[in-house]
Amino acid sequence: MKCEAVYSYFYDIADRINLEAVKGYIEGAEVFPFYEYGKAVPEGINPFELPIILDFGKKEIKIDDADINLKIQCVIYSVGAIAIRIRLPIDEVDLPYIEKTAFDKKFEDTFRNVSESTKSEIEKTLSKYIKVKEKETFETYRVYFIDDDASKFVPENKNWIAGILLDEQNYPELSNDYVENTIKRRLTYYKNDTIIIDWDAALIVSKAGNYENEMMIIDTSNVQLLEYRVYQEEIDKMIDSINAKTARIQRSLWNVLGNRRSMIKLSAEISDFYTEYKDMIDSVNKIVMSFGEWYLARVYSLLSDSFKLKDIESRLESTFEMLVRIRDFIKEQVSEDTSSFLELVVILLFVVEIAIIIIPLMKL
Structure with missing residues (x-):
């Protein structure tokens, strides 16, 4: 996998969720593991405060008669919130295709429908053990991963990055000041990787290929x-x-x-x-x-x-x-x-x- 687009949907479904109990009555529920991937990983973490992750496996959908394989995950938090991740793996660094997933509303609508369906499935299971609330409030967030050298990719594609983060199709016309302001919230650990954060989306450019820790922190911030x-x-x-x-x-x-x-x-x-x-x-x-x-x-x-x-x-x-x-x-x-x-x-x-x-x- 060279790229990935992740659409996450966050819902408040209960007052509290006992994560230890969830591991007992939902098959496949696992405490989030921090992955070793070259960066410093925290030690001595209290596992009972970390969320539970359910892997729903792959789901095939059609958009414009094209077969698309998605990976579905659900992250369950003790505060009563869940995050539904719709993950779209992309085999090559294909910027036009990533643009299409960002700007073509058929992708967004389809992913939202998949998320709602998964949410209903989770609520049906959890409702046997907890009181599920009917809430209309929810959050969405997008994360794009690109397997490339950030020290070269970012300077060469600043307008494109700003367009993806802002959901702005006319990104070539964005001013330099606006572009720089959009991509200013970024962090680099190694010389060739970076994470750029904005209100609606984030971009991770790295050759490491594993960014599950960053995803968990992005999810937690959105849950907050x-x-x-x-x-x-x-x-x-x-x-x-x-x-x-x-x-x-x-x-x-x-x-x-x-x-x-x-x-x-x-x-x-x-x-x-x-x-x-x-x-x-x-x-x-x-x-x-x-x-x-x-x-x-x-x-x-x-x-x-x-x-x-x-x-x-x-x-x-x-x-x-x-x-x-x-x-x-x-x-x-x-x-x-x-x-x-x-x-x-x-x-x-x-x-x-x-x-x-x-x-x-x-x-x-």
């Missing part, structure tokens, strides 16, 4: 982006729910008991949601920390910079801090309402006590 998007949507729903529920709570002493129950329930919902989010962040960070050595950590850093993951996480944290303040305010209101209710009870008891004394006297 997906989970952040999902939680942002959940936060928006939670805020709408808080507004609706607080609007229904009647601010009256005579409704103190009902208000108290409603507000305690709302406070608990916020706490549970915040705990779930922090668990997700911790789980993703454990995977990221497992990268463990300079080269792989730098690849992740390029992806994180391209996806603006730190900025997104910072915005999420700010929003969650607001939710925590709302929760604390609700707790204060519950405490105040409880005090008000107790004061009311004391007043009522005092009135009853006076009535018990006065009523007999009124009969005299």
Whole structure:
């Protein structure tokens, strides 16, 4: 194989997935192995934090009456996300054909259909053991591998590379500044290899022929982006729910008991949601920390910079801090309402006590 185009589709299908259990009830499930391939490989990795990989083997499809052989893989993450990889091996360094896979929408549509079919198959199996969620949010990412000398290939094909990464068919007309800006996120380990990262795609040029470690880090970064998007949507729903529920709570002493129950329930919902989010962040960070050595950590850093993951996480944290303040305010209101209710009870008891004394006297 001289080249490969990999279309990956990322879905959030469950709250959590027990990877150890998956290995028990899905035949062929394996913990991702870090491959020795000439670069430094991290040691002492906690295997239970790494994803599970399912190999679905080869699948033959037709596009424009041409037979195309694909390789299908599914990567399962403990945070409840999966990545479906549609891998198209290409025998020669055929740039026009790679262009066709990138720009001809029939390829994209066909790969998406294969991905959806594979996702349904995975969900059907997992639904026997876990609760599968119906989510419309998903991410896509493309990776192109070219078996060539990067020190020669990249300078000679800068516009082509930018076009592939940007999905821009008219790449010969791109300005030099725009091209350089597009390919600036790159990392070179040896003189003749490189990885170039952009928002929608990455290009790996190397004579090594093995880039599974880079693929896993690319997948993990996309899963992180997906989970952040999902939680942002959940936060928006939670805020709408808080507004609706607080609007229904009647601010009256005579409704103190009902208000108290409603507000305690709302406070608990916020706490549970915040705990779930922090668990997700911790789980993703454990995977990221497992990268463990300079080269792989730098690849992740390029992806994180391209996806603006730190900025997104910072915005999420700010929003969650607001939710925590709302929760604390609700707790204060519950405490105040409880005090008000107790004061009311004391007043009522005092009135009853006076009535018990006065009523007999009124009969005299």
